[in-house]
Amino acid sequence: xxxxxxxxxxxxxxxxxxxxxxxxxxxxxxxxxxxxxxxxxxxxxxxxxxxxxxxxxxxxxxxxxxxxxxxxxxxxxxxxxxxxxxxxxxxxxxxxxxxxxxxxxxxxxxxxxxxxxxxxxxxxxxxxxxxxxxxxxxxxxxxxxxxxxxxxxxxxxxxxxxxxxxxxxxxxxxxxxxxxxxxxxxxxxxxxxxxxxxxxxxxxxxxxxxxxxxxxxxxxxxxxxxxxxxxxxxxxxxxxxxxxxxxxxxxxxxxxxxxxxxxxxxxxxxxxxxxxxxxxxxxxxxxxxxxxxxxxxxxxxxxxxxxxxxxxxxxxxxxxxxxxxxxxxxxxxxxxxxxxxxxxxxxxxxxxxxxxxxxxxxxxxxxxxxxxxxxxxxxxxxxxxxxxxxxxxxxxxxxxxxxxxxxxxxxxxxxxxxxxxxxxxxxxxxxxxxxxxxxxxxxxxxxxxxxxxxxxxxxxxxxxxxxxxxxxxxxxxxxxxxxxxxxxxxxxxxxxxxxxxxxxxxxxxxxxxxxxxxxxxxxxxxxxxxxxxxxxxxxxxxxxxxxxxxxxxxxxxxxxxxxxxxxxxxxxxxxxxxxxxxxxxxxxxxxxxxxxxxxxxxxxxxxxxxxxxxxxxxxxxxxxxxxxxxxxxxxxxxxxxxxxxxxxx
Amino acid sequence: xxxxxxxxxxxxxxxxxxxxxxxxxxxxxxxxxxxxxxxxxxxxxxxxxxxxxxxxxxxxxxxxxxxxxxxxxxxxxxxxxxxxxxxxxxxxxxxxxxxxxxxxxxxxxxxxxxxxxxxx
Numbered sequence: 001x002x003x004x005x006x007x008x009x010x011x012x013x014x015x016x017x018x019x020x021x022x023x024x025x026x027x028x029x030x031x032x033x034x035x036x037x038x039x040x041x042x043x044x045x046x047x048x049x050x051x052x053x054x055x056x057x058x059x060x061x062x063x064x065x066x067x068x069x070x071x072x073x074x075x076x077x078x079x080x081x082x083x084x085x086x087x088x089x090x091x092x093x094x095x096x097x098x099x100x101x102x103x104x105x106x107x108x109x110x111x112x113x114x115x116x117x118x119x120x121x122x123x124x125x126x127x128x129x130x131x132x133x134x135x136x137x138x139x140x141x142x143x144x145x146x147x148x149x150x151x152x153x154x155x156x157x158x159x160x161x162x163x164x165x166x167x168x169x170x171x172x173x174x175x176x177x178x179x180x181x182x183x184x185x186x187x188x189x190x191x192x193x194x195x196x197x198x199x200x201x202x203x204x205x206x207x208x209x210x211x212x213x214x215x216x217x218x219x220x221x222x223x224x225x226x227x228x229x230x231x232x233x234x235x236x237x238x239x240x241x242x243x244x245x246x247x248x249x250x251x252x253x254x255x256x257x258x259x260x261x262x263x264x265x266x267x268x269x270x271x272x273x274x275x276x277x278x279x280x281x282x283x284x285x286x287x288x289x290x291x292x293x294x295x296x297x298x299x300x301x302x303x304x305x306x307x308x309x310x311x312x313x314x315x316x317x318x319x320x321x322x323x324x325x326x327x328x329x330x331x332x333x334x335x336x337x338x339x340x341x342x343x344x345x346x347x348x349x350x351x352x353x354x355x356x357x358x359x360x361x362x363x364x365x366x367x368x369x370x371x372x373x374x375x376x377x378x379x380x381x382x383x384x385x386x387x388x389x390x391x392x393x394x395x396x397x398x399x400x401x402x403x404x405x406x407x408x409x410x411x412x413x414x415x416x417x418x419x420x421x422x423x424x425x426x427x428x429x430x431x432x433x434x435x436x437x438x439x440x441x442x443x444x445x446x447x448x449x450x451x452x453x454x455x456x457x458x459x460x461x462x463x464x465x466x467x468x469x470x471x472x473x474x475x476x477x478x479x480x481x482x483x484x485x486x487x488x489x490x491x492x493x494x495x496x497x498x499x500x501x502x503x504x505x506x507x508x509x510x511x512x513x514x515x516x517x518x519x520x521x522x523x524x525x526x527x528x529x530x531x532x533x534x535x536x537x538x539x540x541x542x543x544x545x546x547x548x549x550x551x552x553x554x555x556x557x558x559x560x561x562x563x564x565x566x567x568x569x570x571x572x573x574x575x576x577x578x579x580x581x582x583x584x585x586x587x588x589x590x591x592x593x594x595x596x597x598x599x600x601x602x603x604x605x606x607x608x609x610x611x612x613x614x615x616x617x618x619x620x621x622x623x624x625x626x627x628x629x630x631x632x633x634x635x636x637x638x639x640x641x642x643x644x645x646x647x648x649x
Numbered sequence: 650x651x652x653x654x655x656x657x658x659x660x661x662x663x664x665x666x667x668x669x670x671x672x673x674x675x676x677x678x679x680x681x682x683x684x685x686x687x688x689x690x691x692x693x694x695x696x697x698x699x700x701x702x703x704x705x706x707x708x709x710x711x712x713x714x715x716x717x718x719x720x721x722x723x724x725x726x727x728x729x730x731x732x733x734x735x736x737x738x739x740x741x742x743x744x745x746x747x748x749x750x751x752x753x754x755x756x757x758x759x760x761x762x763x764x765x766x767x768x769x
Binding site for chain 1: 705709713716760764
């Protein structure tokens with residue numbers, strides 16, 4: 001018997017009635033509160049198993065090898081531990097033994113003869129040696145690659161391959177804002193933290209990636225996001241909104257003037273005043289508070305997801321690497337899965353992509369969403385010209401940043417050339433309405449007409465078929481910027497001062513110029529012109545087509561899943577990937593990866609809340625364990641818990 | 650919240666019938682009569698507001714327009730019932746309905762804001 005021998009722990013969750021199983025190596029610690037349990041025993045990392053039963057102590061029981069015997073030791077728990085019905089202090093647990101704590105009965109099983117030392121990561125194909133636990137069929141050990149080749153995975157194959165395996169009711173693929181908002185809904189709808197797992201690749205903070213994109217695209221923490229007051233990722237009710245909170249904050253610090261202004265803004269926007277938008281830093285702080293309230297640190301786990309498969313018992317298996325090295329495969333089995341992978345790729349215009357690849361130059365041609373601070377540093381020190389491509393909100397941000405640099409340094413030799421394909425003198429039209437335009441920028445408070453979030457345009461899109469949706473998205477979409485007075489003034493003034501100019505035409509080539517910058521050849525109405533620039537900034541955006549994410553591409557190929565006209569995952573009106581439906585579970589896709597489906601603003605805070613709400617309602621209808629429909633007083637009650645910062649359950 | 654026609658009507662019925670009725674009681678039978686007529690006429694106005702809303706690019710209905718609609722509806726009621734129309738009563742109804750729609754509706758009906766004001 002070695003430390004690598006895997007132990008299978010199975011039990012029935014008393015709260016949900018669902019079967020749970022963990023496959024782990026010792027030492028294993030059991031208790032009610034994860035932070036009270038040790039993370040290592042004698043220098044070996046523990047597997048923590050949290051059990052949500054009030055009769056279980058915070059750190060209740062330790063199971064570890066002593067030589068070749070598996071020993072369970074009670075940690076002076078208040079209500080004790082029982083081994084096969086007898087009170088236990090510290091004793092050997094036989095294979096198939098039952099340990100009881102509170103209402104939870106754990107069945108413990110492990111291979112009783114020594115196992116070839118192939119390691120827990122499961123490399124070699126070797127039969128399981130010795131005697132298997134009673135009632136188990138001896139199965140061939142398979143590698144994770146072999147397991148994934150099957151159309152459906154038998155969880156017993158994972159078990160006999162000695163790969164780490166965790167079972168949960170709800171799992172999300174992606175550890176960002178989409179997963180966090182979904183987990184927030186789950187918690188408020190009654191799920192407990194130990195039922196939920198979010199597999200993320202970056203930092204545990206749900207907004208880490210979003211924040212990076214904000215900072216790169218020139219939205220520092222004190223600046224305002226292009227988001228509505230009641231789009232609150234920390235609050236599923238959207239009340240109180242950020243305007244009310246900011247007004248209250250300012251009022252309690254004696255700043256009644258600004259407080260009244262925010263309230264006036266939300267009252268009169270967008271007709272009589274500029275639309276209120278919240279400060280980035282405030283939004284992040286509110287997310288942190290809610291993350292603590294719902295126990296996000298226990299939901300989030302590091303996981304580089306490789307593949308998703310159906311299981312033969314009607315659930316889903318997620319194959320992932322537990323660290324960056326990709327050599328430690330593990331499986332998570334879940335009944336309900338949400339795919340919230342966000343934007344996998346920064347999008348470049350084709351000619352700029354070609355330039356970067358051909359000249360291996362990632363310094364002069366940059367994307368607005370990647371770190372490009374060197375551009376501003378050089379402009380501040382030496383002056384120069386930026387060629388800006390794309391006319392969305394990020395372009396406005398960059399013009400604002402350049403204005404600030406010009407003011408701070410007093411340099412008159414910093415110029416911006418804004419290259420657009422064609423003039424925009426008329427806004428988009430839809431039925432009787434028309435979008436406003438100035439300086440070839442189309443104005444709209446948010447990136448979709450407001451009725452796309454919850455008004456009649458949302459209903460129109462939901463009822464439309466695939467090709468109608470494509471048409472509707474074309475007429476409501478397009479790059480727009482917010483109608484902010486300061487931006488309009490900046491653009492007007494910079495045009496007058498002559499350091500900002502708009503050119504129209506199609507790019508025929510981009511090559512390096514002798515000064516270390518770039519030479520762009522533009523074909524327009526007035527023939528060919530050549531534009532020299534020290535830097536080219538591509539502000540056209542981000543992309544989430546399935547083909548940019550290998551894990552999703554594998555899923556689509558493995559199950560022949562349909563894509564929508566926008567080449568993203570096709571989902572039904574509840575955001576379910578219906579072709580993947582199983583007896584016991586469902587898979588959903590939310591966020592950018594579902595764009596082109598029933599909802600336009602999928603990647604916004606409010607859009608993620610909308611999708612999560614619809615997913616939760618669908619799961620409640622499907623009888624997902626531990627969830628109940630949230631409405632009326634139950635909803636009000638949960639809001640009170642939010643307001644008083646108490647855990648949802 | 651961006652209302653749809655059905656959402657406007659449903660919300661109007663619920664809020665006039667609850668907070669609207671509560672604040673109307675102190676004003677006696679006259680108060681309740683005006684409230685009832687305001688509700689019936691309001692549902693007709695909603696059809697007009699919905700048309701106006703469709704002319705706006707964002708198809709939204711800012712709070713300022715909500716206030717303008719309240720003033721307009723009040724003037725029509727005053728013309729219809731010059732004898733019993735009470736400005737205090739009417740303002741109280743409008744304000745309590747407005748505040749309830751901005752707060753408690755969201756807390757009791759989490760889907761309300763996503764469904765254009767439909768709570769059924």
